[in-house]
Amino acid sequence: xxxxxTLLRSWCRSVTNAAAANECCGKxxxxxxxxxxxxxxxxxxxxxxxxxxxxxxxxxxxGRMQRPILRVFVDKIGxxxxxxxxxxxxxxxxxLDTVDIIETSYTLEVSSPGLDRPLLTPxxxxxxxxxxxxxxxxxxxxxxxxxxxxADGRLILDTPAGxxxxxxAEVEQGLLKF
Numbered sequence: 001x002x003x004x005x006t007l008l009r010s011w012c013r014s015v016t017n018a019a020a021a022n023e024c025c026g027k028x029x030x031x032x033x034x035x036x037x038x039x040x041x042x043x044x045x046x047x048x049x050x051x052x053x054x055x056x057x058x059x060x061x062x063g064r065m066q067r068p069i070l071r072v073f074v075d076k077i078g079x080x081x082x083x084x085x086x087x088x089x090x091x092x093x094x095x096l097d098t099v100d101i102i103e104t105s106y107t108l109e110v111s112s113p114g115l116d117r118p119l120l121t122p123x124x125x126x127x128x129x130x131x132x133x134x135x136x137x138x139x140x141x142x143x144x145x146x147x148x149x150x151a152d153g154r155l156i157l158d159t160p161a162g163x164x165x166x167x168x169a170e171v172e173q174g175l176l177k178f
Contacts, residue, residue: 057113073113077127080112119174125151132177
């Protein structure tokens with residue numbers, strides 16, 4: 001199979017999102033250029049997009065570092081519009097050009113995470129309160145369909161079998177039903 005440390009370093013060099021980059025940096029004690037950039041960008045981007053009532057779902061830096069593509073996925077309760085993305089994009093572009101974190105030419109993309117994106121965090125479920133979802137519970141082969149009643153502290157669903165409550169640690173993922 002290979003040396004676990006070598007495999008970890010290889011995986012860490014390939015990560016493109018802030019959570020994975022921070023996890024890698026902590027395990028190894030050092031960050032690659034990409035991981036460091038993701039961490040710095042996340043710190044810069046998060047408060048700026050908050051000014052517009054949206055939150056950061058994921059930040060990716062992909063492609064070659066000589067001309068990277070910065071993908072910023074944002075969301076809010078009720079979903080984001082194209083206008084939301086355009087306003088955030090203009091503001092981020094202005095700030096990124098001012099602070100010059102990315103020293104080369106880059107492409108900035110701001111979008112919603114998409115309707116088919118898995119719901120993984122409490123914030124994902126909170127933004128979708130009132131919507132129908134299909135849950136996959138850790139260690140369970142069956143899925144559970146229901147409507148999100150609440151996602152404050154615990155996930156509460158109205159299901160055909162009645163109201164059910166789950167700790168977020170039990171939930172593997174949720175998918176919106178269409």
